[in-house]
Amino acid sequence: MVINxxxxxxxxxxxxxxxxxLLNQSIARLSSGSRIVSPADDAAGLxxxxxxxxxxxRLQAAGNNVGNAVSFSQTQDGFLQQVNTALNRMSELATQxxxxxxxxxxxxxYQTEFGKLQSYITDLASKDFNGVSLxxxxxxxxxxxxxxxxxxxxxxxLGTATYTTATGGGTSVGTAANxxxxxxxxxxxxxxxxxxxxxxxxxxxxxxNYSSQLSVLQNNLTAANxxxxxxxxAQESTNYARYNILVQSGTAMLAQANALPNLALKLLx
Numbered sequence: 001m002v003i004n005x006x007x008x009x010x011x012x013x014x015x016x017x018x019x020x021x022l023l024n025q026s027i028a029r030l031s032s033g034s035r036i037v038s039p040a041d042d043a044a045g046l047x048x049x050x051x052x053x054x055x056x057x058r059l060q061a062a063g064n065n066v067g068n069a070v071s072f073s074q075t076q077d078g079f080l081q082q083v084n085t086a087l088n089r090m091s092e093l094a095t096q097x098x099x100x101x102x103x104x105x106x107x108x109x110y111q112t113e114f115g116k117l118q119s120y121i122t123d124l125a126s127k128d129f130n131g132v133s134l135x136x137x138x139x140x141x142x143x144x145x146x147x148x149x150x151x152x153x154x155x156x157x158l159g160t161a162t163y164t165t166a167t168g169g170g171t172s173v174g175t176a177a178n179x180x181x182x183x184x185x186x187x188x189x190x191x192x193x194x195x196x197x198x199x200x201x202x203x204x205x206x207x208x209n210y211s212s213q214l215s216v217l218q219n220n221l222t223a224a225n226x227x228x229x230x231x232x233x234a235q236e237s238t239n240y241a242r243y244n245i246l247v248q249s250g251t252a253m254l255a256q257a258n259a260l261p262n263l264a265l266k267l268l269x
Contacts, residue, residue: 003264008257016250023243026236035231045228052225058146059218066211069142069153072129073204076156079124079134080197083158086117087166087193091186093117097179104175111174114182118167125158135159144210151210153203162192 028037036042036049096102097110127134137157141150165171166182166189173179 003261006261008260012254012257016254019243019246019250023247026240026243029231029236033231034229036229049225049228052221055146056221059214062143062145063214065143066207070207073200075129076134077200083121084193086121087186087190090114090117094173094179094183097173098176107174111172114173121167154199156196162188
């Protein structure tokens with residue numbers, strides 16, 4: 001029995017400090033919902049989680065880009081549907097203007113509507129989407145993954161010769177002969193429009209596939225990151241209860257250990 005060095009007290013204090021640290025760690029995890037409160041908790045896991053988080057954010061950004069590209073394609077097709085309606089009406093007018101029972105005065109009435117429809121299609125060719133031209137021959141590169149991979153979205157050009165011939169001033173239905181030529185030009189434009197709408201549909205289909213792919217990958221990476229960083233509340237609650245008991249019992253034992261040297265007084269008495 002010694003007075004100066006109380007090893008029981010030293011050991012009890014050391015164990016109590018360790019239990020207190022574990023209890024504080026458990027409280028921090030439960031209150032934050034995160035398994036990694038500080039880098040010391042899991043240095044390697046934190047490094048992996050940081051890379052996962054950055055990739056997840058990039059995937060979200062890529063998904064937004066793809067979504068905007070889909071909206072762009074849908075807007076394109078919406079305008080092309082209107083072009084289709086106008087061209088169909090123009091072909092009808094060109095056919096009616098070839099009626100042998102009609103005079104050039106009658107055809108002048110058809111020409112008025114025909115010319116308005118030509119102007120309408122010409123105006124649509126200059127429309128844009130947030131400042132980006134909807135109808136240009138230039139393909140647009142759409143970001144499709146977290147590493148900036150690209151999909152080339154084929155451009156649709158309403159300024160090609162096939163369209164401009166049908167909508168130009170040289171095409172009219174003022175005479176029967178002109179109406180026959182106009183019908184040929186309009187039919188060519190309708191055929192080109194059918195091809196262009198198919199291209200827009202293909203662009204949109206591929207973009208939707210990329211969107212689904214990005215969503216699946218993002219969900220999987222988020223789940224993987226969750227397994228690294230998120231605390232298992234059931235398990236950590238068990239740890240908390242254990243560490244709490246250890247702190248309480250350690251505190252009681254430290255008090256008992258500190259009282260041991262008092263027994264030496266009985267020997268001196």
